[in-house]
Every structure is written in C-alpha cells, then in structure tokens.
Amino acid sequence: MSCEEYDTLIHGYLDGELDLLNTLRVEAHLPECVSCARTHERHRALRSAMSSGKLYFKPPNRLAERIHVALDQANKAEGLAAPSVWEAPKTRPRRIWWPWMSIAATAVLVAMIAWRLGSVASRPSPDDLVVQEVLASHVRSLMANHLTDVPSSDQHTVKPWFDGKLDFSPPVKDLSGDGFPLVGGRLDYLEHRPVAALVYQRRKHFINLFIWPSAEDSKQKTEMRQGYNLFHWTQSGMTYWAMSDLNWTELQEFVRLVQGHDGRTP
Numbered sequence: 001m002s003c004e005e006y007d008t009l010i011h012g013y014l015d016g017e018l019d020l021l022n023t024l025r026v027e028a029h030l031p032e033c034v035s036c037a038r039t040h041e042r043h044r045a046l047r048s049a050m051s052s053g054k055l056y057f058k059p060p061n062r063l064a065e066r067i068h069v070a071l072d073q074a075n076k077a078e079g080l081a082a083p084s085v086w087e088a089p090k091t092r093p094r095r096i097w098w099p100w101m102s103i104a105a106t107a108v109l110v111a112m113i114a115w116r117l118g119s120v121a122s123r124p125s126p127d128d129l130v131v132q133e134v135l136a137s138h139v140r141s142l143m144a145n146h147l148t149d150v151p152s153s154d155q156h157t158v159k160p161w162f163d164g165k166l167d168f169s170p171p172v173k174d175l176s177g178d179g180f181p182l183v184g185g186r187l188d189y190l191e192h193r194p195v196a197a198l199v200y201q202r203r204k205h206f207i208n209l210f211i212w213p214s215a216e217d218s219k220q221k222t223e224m225r226q227g228y229n230l231f232h233w234t235q236s237g238m239t240y241w242a243m244s245d246l247n248w249t250e251l252q253e254f255v256r257l258v259q260g261h262d263g264r265t266p
C-alpha cells in the first residue's frame, strides 16, 4: 500500500471509522514511516484544536438589540418608515425562531432517515462479520509475529495443549505427509468466544485453520477477500474457517485433506 493510500486511511483512523484490518495496517505503518506519522500528528492536532471549543464564539446577549436600534436609527436618518418599536426579546422569540426551528428539525430528521437507510443498506450480514473477524485475525497473527502459542509439528502435543483452554477439543491432524506440515496451535477469540487456531504451512505460505463448535449446519463457502483465499464449512458439529494467501487450488487441496480426516468425503 502506498503512502497516498495511507493518507486517506489516516482520516478514517482518527475518526475511528476503519475496520480492524485497516486499523492494524495504519498502526503498523505509522511507526515505520516518518511522513505518514507527521500527517497523522498534523490531523490529530487539527482535530483536537477544532474540538477544543475555542473556535466557538458566543455573541453578547445585547448584540441583537443593538443591531436593531442601529438599523432603526439609520432608517430614520434616511426618512424611511421605521419598523415598529423594538420589542423586548422576551416577546419576540416565538415569532422569529419557530420557523427556523422547524426547518432545522426537519433537516435533522431527514439526515437521520438518510443515515438509517444508509446504515441498513450497508450493514454487513452476520457471515460477513465473521469473515471480517477471521481475516483480521489471520492478518494479525502474521503481522504481530504471534502465529502460535504452542509451536509444534506434533499433533499429540498441539491437541492436548488446548485442554482446559477451550470447552471443546479441536480435531488436530498433522498433514506433513501431504505437504502441509503443522506449525502449531494458538488460542484466538472470534464471534465472542475462544476458538482454536491451527497453523499449517505450505512453502512460505501460512494457513490459519479456525475451529469452534457450531450447532447450525451451514453451507460451504469459498471466497477471496483482500488477496486471501477463504474456505468455510461445518462438519461434525464444528465450524471451520481456513484462510491463507496460498493459491486457491492448493488451499482447496488442504481443505479436502482436513475434511477427509474424520472419514467423510468432502
């Protein structure tokens, strides 16, 4: 990603509008790039200056009255019909402010309706939210250098490691004979619950396989998201999400091996 693209992201970052993945990207980039760090600092300073309230000026109460008096005098001096005597502010607000208030209220209402419609239309589906979480978790595991909690290629080390850390026992298989060596396991947190993340490797590519129990027998799903391939399926009461930058064909081969491991045909 170029610094120009980061420049755009920084605005969203400061407004807290970025998704987790882009937030992590910005947070990883800022310490590494002097120019973007400066941009970030500049926008941040501007934001806090604008929200500090020092730019807001409240006119003195008598200002309106003084303007009316001055207008009356000017009108009289030019021989124009002066408007009726300036009324005390207490009796005027109803007449002056109601139309404006109703216009403002209508504008607010229209804005709220537009916002509601927009947010309903752009609201991601529950599955979409899981995909976002899985993607963010995958990227974070690679970026934060926290791929595994238990680095081991031995399924008999990795599987018992999850005991007591999860309320289920994830199926762990070493697929090194098939060219997908097990790298280790990790505890992760997705969909508001702790889940198992198994890490496999194919050449330089890492595969995160997320597993947790699921009651629903959901459809299989495969898609590409931000350059990563994703496979999702449920099997024997567990939901599986496999994500990697590995090419689609090889990742599908991996998925078949995992699926075949408890004697089922994919």
Ligand SMILES: [Zn+2]
Binding pocket: 002, 003, 006, 029, 033, 034, 035, 036, 037
């Ligand atoms: Zn930069």
